[in-house]
Amino acid sequence: MRLYLVQHGDAVAKDVDPDRPLSEKGRADVERIAAFLSRAGVIVSELQHSGKTRAQQTAELLASAIGTGASCRSIAGIAPLDPVADFARIARDLASDTMVVGHLPFMGKLVSCLVLDDESTPCVAFQPGTVVCLERADGGDWSVAWMIRPELLGGLGGY
Numbered sequence: 516m517r518l519y520l521v522q523h524g525d526a527v528a529k530d531v532d533p534d535r536p537l538s539e540k541g542r543a544d545v546e547r548i549a550a551f552l553s554r555a556g557v558i559v560s561e562l563q564h565s566g567k568t569r570a571q572q573t574a575e576l577l578a579s580a581i582g583t584g585a586s587c588r589s590i591a592g593i594a595p596l597d598p599v600a601d602f603a604r605i606a607r608d609l610a611s612d613t614m615v616v617g618h619l620p621f622m623g624k625l626v627s628c629l630v631l632d633d634e635s636t637p638c639v640a641f642q643p644g645t646v647v648c649l650e651r652a653d654g655g656d657w658s659v660a661w662m663i664r665p666e667l668l669g670g671l672g673g674y
Contacts, residue, residue, distance in 0.1 A: 517660065518606055518629075518649045519559060519614040520622050521577065524665075525643040526569040534568045544644040544665035545573050549580035551668055552646070562587040564616040565594055573644075574616040581614075593617045599625045599634050607655060622647075629657040642666070 524541030537545065558581055564574035566589035578587040592601050595618040602615075606629060617625075623641050628634040629649060639647050644665040649657045 516609060516651045517612045518609060518651070518657070519557070519612070520626060520647045520649065521573060521614060521616045522619060522622050522641040522643055522645050523564075523567070523569040523573040523616055524576075536568045537572045541569070541643060542572070542576070545576045547668045548644055548646060548663065548665055549577050551663065552577070553580040557581050558583055558612065559614045560585050560611040562614045562616065563590045563593070565589065565618060566591075567594075567618070570616045570618065574614070577614060577616070590615075593621055595619065595621050597621055599628045603628045606657075607651075609651075626659070630659060 524537045524545040526535040526541055527538045529535055562574045562578045562582055562585055564570040564587070571589065574587050578585060593615065599621060602625060606625075615622075619641055623637060623639060624634040626639050626647055626649065627636050630638055639659065639662055641647070642664055645662060647662040648660040650660040651657050
């Protein structure tokens with residue numbers, strides 16, 4: 516089972532638009548990540564997001580590339596400052612590959628909680644558009660399988 520944790524793409528400043536939709540850079544970054552994931556064969560059965568505009572837009576762009584009919588829905592409990600323990604319990608019971616699009620500091624703390632069982636010890640460095648892939652072993656333990664940032668795809672034609 517894989518859990519893909521995504522920080523939303525780069526968003527416009529709050530003083531430009533209080534809704535904070537994706538910036539042009541954010542949209543381009545997420546489109547590159549989505550194309551890369553599609554070519555890599557990543558498929559998820561469900562995409563979840565926080566409901567904030569930038570997270571929803573990121574999830575929709577990803578769904579169009581790797582969702583193959585997956586539901587794309589807003590869920591509660593993954594806002595930037597929400598506690599991670601509740602979602603960590605839910606993640607342990609997921610039965611199929613799932614992608615969750617959210618915000619910092621929540622996403623970073625969630626990775627630390629699942630992998631290290633200690634949300635206060637950072638183990639990955641998210642930037643807008645970053646995807647962290649976690650795998651759950653048969654025993655229930657999570658590990659970081661890989662992570663990708665949009666900047667790594669900047670020079671790759673076709674991605």
